[in-house]
Every structure is written in structure tokens, then in C-alpha cells.
Amino acid sequence: MGHSYIQVPERDGFSCIGSEVHGIVSLFKVPAPQRLTLQISTTGIYSCSGITTCAGYPGSYGYELIDAQTFTEWGIDYLKYDNCNPPPENVLLENSLGKFQRMADAISAGESQVWLWGASMAQSWRITTDITTSWSSITSIINTASFVTSSSGFYGHNDLDMSRGNGELTYDERKSHFTAWALFKSPLLIGTDLTSISNDDLGILLNQELIAINQDPNVSMSISPFSWGVNPDWSFNASYPAQFYSGPTSNGTVVMLLNTMAQQEAMCFTLTDSPWLKPDIKYIVRDLWSHTNNCTAVGSLSVSVPSHGVSALFFKEAGNSSINTGYPACAIAQNCGVIASGDVDWRHSTSPRPWMVGVLVALLLGALDFL
Missing domain, CATH: 3.20.20.70 (Aldolase class I)
Structure with a gap:
């Protein structure tokens, strides 16, 4: 078991x-x-x-x-x-x-x-x-x-x-x-x-x-948030934690969408908001609860998630975006600029992504070591 x-x-x-x-x-x-x-x-x-x-x-x-x-x-x-x-x-x-x-x-x-x-x-x-x-x-x-x-x-x-x-x-x-x-x-x-x-x-x-x-024997990294969703990024909120997470595995990328709201939400994100998903790549998307390969995704993805529910998705590369994988296209929102609650989504602004901030800080600290 x-x-x-x-x-x-x-x-x-x-x-x-x-x-x-x-x-x-x-x-x-x-x-x-x-x-x-x-x-x-x-x-x-x-x-x-x-x-x-x-x-x-x-x-x-x-x-x-x-x-x-x-x-x-x-x-x-x-x-x-x-x-x-x-x-x-x-x-x-x-x-x-x-x-x-x-x-x-x-x-x-x-x-x-x-x-x-x-x-x-x-x-x-x-x-x-x-x-x-x-x-x-x-x-x-x-x-x-x-x-x-x-x-x-x-x-x-x-x-x-x-x-x-x-x-x-x-x-x-x-x-x-x-x-x-x-x-x-x-x-x-x-x-x-x-x-x-x-x-x-x-x-x-x-x-x-x-x-x-x-229990992945080759990848030990946990998922990490790439967007907080309804709250500003880096908000420490015990009732409404970050909603969008991703992380690497031996065979692809896992994404967790957590709906902390009291109603069903259409949760939309641009794939490259995650540091583990690449631009111009078509991904086969597997639902880790239904255990089925449901669709392919390029660019962005929208998923309906019940109140206090979760979507656990596994993304596996299927070549460049022009390749036909045989699976239907996922529900795509071309502009994830507004999420279901009506709040503006920063992910299409010019602000740096959360994971980018961490990388920039690390590079800056590394550069200071040489001064």
C-alpha cells in the first residue's frame, strides 16, 4: 500500500x-x-x-x-x-x-x-x-x-x-x-x-x-509555490496560503492547484510561471486523482477546482508545440489576467516571479563574496 x-x-x-x-x-x-x-x-x-x-x-x-x-x-x-x-x-x-x-x-x-x-x-x-x-x-x-x-x-x-x-x-x-x-x-x-x-x-x-x-528515489525536492493566487506573493496567511505550486520529479513536473476559497474556482496559470515548465513545449497532462491522461497543454491552463479542493497534475513533455500527441487540448485561457474571484492576477504583469526573486538574491549574495 x-x-x-x-x-x-x-x-x-x-x-x-x-x-x-x-x-x-x-x-x-x-x-x-x-x-x-x-x-x-x-x-x-x-x-x-x-x-x-x-x-x-x-x-x-x-x-x-x-x-x-x-x-x-x-x-x-x-x-x-x-x-x-x-x-x-x-x-x-x-x-x-x-x-x-x-x-x-x-x-x-x-x-x-x-x-x-x-x-x-x-x-x-x-x-x-x-x-x-x-x-x-x-x-x-x-x-x-x-x-x-x-x-x-x-x-x-x-x-x-x-x-x-x-x-x-x-x-x-x-x-x-x-x-x-x-x-x-x-x-x-x-x-x-x-x-x-x-x-x-x-x-x-x-x-x-x-x-x-x-518517495521519488532520484528527486528529493518538495513542491514550492510559484504564485499565491488571491493574496499578494509572499503573504503569510494561515487561512489562505499560496494556491499554485510545482516541483520536479524523475519523469516530469508535478503541479498542485489548491482552492482555499469557499466556492468552486477556475484556476488559471501560465505554464512558464513555474520554473519547471518550458515555453513552446507541448505537455501531456495527467490527473493524479482520476489517473488519466486528460489533455495536452501549451502556454497556459485553466482548471476548475472545488471549494477547499485540489488539482494534482503531472506534466510530461511531448515535443514542441506543433506536434500532435493524439490527446485533446486542455481548457486554455489565453490571458490569465483575471482570475475567477475578480482579483487581478500579477502573473502577466512585469513584476518578477517569486522564484526569480530567490535566484536574483542568491546571485547577488554570490557576487558580494567576490568584492
């Missing part, structure tokens, strides 16, 4: 406690850890740097080394390390916890700008507070993720938190949620009751084409 880890959370698995010889006591809500790792090829576990965990169970404080050794002996492959309930600062300064503080900070919900240094300590790091099953939580996390995409790579990933189901989200919102998590290259951990999951939710979580892009 594309998911290979079983991650045991704090309330259902094991907790660390200093009074035991090995620093660990099992809560026995799941099989003994040694037996669990024999049954499952890749197993994850939760621990915490504090005296107690966020839910009040015993933490690893003071027993970090012995707990790490025990996890290794159990065959644990994935450690989620939290940072709740540390002792008072004067206690921290007097003992050895400082050796582990940066590791703890890596899961502190983005409070320490962990995306700037997390790769030196771990393979993934949380960038926001805990997710909830609400649209406002989804858009807030997407908004934060859109500003730190450059931190994601082969050796470390921005963790957008769990993939949620069985909650208040609509079907379209759940599709948007999973699409964004997959294309931002977040670790995909399902945080829902699989015994009561609906067929619709299961179908979302098992989208093999999105999972394949998330």
Missing part, C-alpha cells in the same frame, strides 16, 4: 521510566516490543526528552543513553522524540541533558526554526503545532510549509504531522490534505483508526501516484 512503518504512539505503546533497570517499562497495550519488531519489518516508537511525555507518561529524562540502547536492542527503526515537560532550567544546566537538547528541539513543533538545522540531528522534524481534523489546521500547516520548502531533501524532511482521517474534513479537504503532504515530501504516517476507515479515506491514503512522487 506504500506504507511500511508501524509507529507506536505514546498512549498505545511504550514509555520510558527511570526506576527500571533498563530505563523502559512496557504499557502492554501492544505486543512486547521484541516480538513486534520480529513481526513488522520496520517499527517506530515514541519517546520524550522530558520527565513525563505530553500525555503524562514517564519520559526519558536522565535515561537518554540507556533508552536509546534499549530501542536499538529491540530493533526499533524509527524514533519520534518529543520535547514536553523538561525539568527546570537550573536542573538542565547541572546535568547531561544538554547533550540531547538539540535532538529534543527537533520535534518541538517548529518553535526553534528547526528546518534550518534539523538535518544535522534527524531525518525529519516537525514545523508546526499538532494537526487537528479541521480545514483551518490544514491551511495553517500548508502555509508554514510553503515558506520552508528548501529545507527538504534526501537526508531530511519537513514533517507536516500525521495524515488524518475520520474527522471533520470534507472529502475534497481530505484529498487536499493528502496531496499537499505527499508533494511537500512530508513523511506519510497515517494517524487514524484503520478498523473504521471509510473506503473513500482508504482510497485517498492509497493513491499510488502521489506516494510514488513522495
Whole structure:
């Protein structure tokens, strides 16, 4: 199904406690850890740097080394390390916890700008507070993720938190949620009751084409926004994050169109607004939710997206614009100057594109090094 880890959370698995010889006591809500790792090829576990965990169970404080050794002996492959309930600062300064503080900070919900240094300590790091099953939580996390995409790579990933189901989200919102998590290259951990999951939710979580892009063995880059849509570019808005994203893959370019509005929108963009799509090239456009090659696109593209919904499109080069691919032309808006909401779209102005600004700044900083 594309998911290979079983991650045991704090309330259902094991907790660390200093009074035991090995620093660990099992809560026995799941099989003994040694037996669990024999049954499952890749197993994850939760621990915490504090005296107690966020839910009040015993933490690893003071027993970090012995707990790490025990996890290794159990065959644990994935450690989620939290940072709740540390002792008072004067206690921290007097003992050895400082050796582990940066590791703890890596899961502190983005409070320490962990995306700037997390790769030196771990393979993934949380960038926001805990997710909830609400649209406002989804858009807030997407908004934060859109500003730190450059931190994601082969050796470390921005963790957008769990993939949620069985909650208040609509079907379209759940599709948007999973699409964004997959294309931002977040670790995909399902945080829902699989015994009561609906067929619709299961179908979302098992989208093999999105999972394949998330797990691309050759390209580690996350999608990044190339236009904010309804807001001015670079707007930090937790309710209305950027709407137009793209990124490279091994075989082409993936584009995500996110409709944050309360009504269906015709979302239009010029292909070359994305740094990954070329001028005068005809592209076969594949819908990653219908799993069909729907049309060809040259120049610009307009897609109808439901309220709080998403369009996930895969663009594959099909030669220059004069070549007949056999697919019908996509819905094209020759002038994406006005979007459905009536706001003027900057993308046909003379202003620099967001990705161009980043390139120009990098070139300027590089030039200053030689002065």
C-alpha cells in the first residue's frame, strides 16, 4: 500500500521510566516490543526528552543513553522524540541533558526554526503545532510549509504531522490534505483508526501516484509555490496560503492547484510561471486523482477546482508545440489576467516571479563574496 512503518504512539505503546533497570517499562497495550519488531519489518516508537511525555507518561529524562540502547536492542527503526515537560532550567544546566537538547528541539513543533538545522540531528522534524481534523489546521500547516520548502531533501524532511482521517474534513479537504503532504515530501504516517476507515479515506491514503512522487528515489525536492493566487506573493496567511505550486520529479513536473476559497474556482496559470515548465513545449497532462491522461497543454491552463479542493497534475513533455500527441487540448485561457474571484492576477504583469526573486538574491549574495 506504500506504507511500511508501524509507529507506536505514546498512549498505545511504550514509555520510558527511570526506576527500571533498563530505563523502559512496557504499557502492554501492544505486543512486547521484541516480538513486534520480529513481526513488522520496520517499527517506530515514541519517546520524550522530558520527565513525563505530553500525555503524562514517564519520559526519558536522565535515561537518554540507556533508552536509546534499549530501542536499538529491540530493533526499533524509527524514533519520534518529543520535547514536553523538561525539568527546570537550573536542573538542565547541572546535568547531561544538554547533550540531547538539540535532538529534543527537533520535534518541538517548529518553535526553534528547526528546518534550518534539523538535518544535522534527524531525518525529519516537525514545523508546526499538532494537526487537528479541521480545514483551518490544514491551511495553517500548508502555509508554514510553503515558506520552508528548501529545507527538504534526501537526508531530511519537513514533517507536516500525521495524515488524518475520520474527522471533520470534507472529502475534497481530505484529498487536499493528502496531496499537499505527499508533494511537500512530508513523511506519510497515517494517524487514524484503520478498523473504521471509510473506503473513500482508504482510497485517498492509497493513491499510488502521489506516494510514488513522495518517495521519488532520484528527486528529493518538495513542491514550492510559484504564485499565491488571491493574496499578494509572499503573504503569510494561515487561512489562505499560496494556491499554485510545482516541483520536479524523475519523469516530469508535478503541479498542485489548491482552492482555499469557499466556492468552486477556475484556476488559471501560465505554464512558464513555474520554473519547471518550458515555453513552446507541448505537455501531456495527467490527473493524479482520476489517473488519466486528460489533455495536452501549451502556454497556459485553466482548471476548475472545488471549494477547499485540489488539482494534482503531472506534466510530461511531448515535443514542441506543433506536434500532435493524439490527446485533446486542455481548457486554455489565453490571458490569465483575471482570475475567477475578480482579483487581478500579477502573473502577466512585469513584476518578477517569486522564484526569480530567490535566484536574483542568491546571485547577488554570490557576487558580494567576490568584492
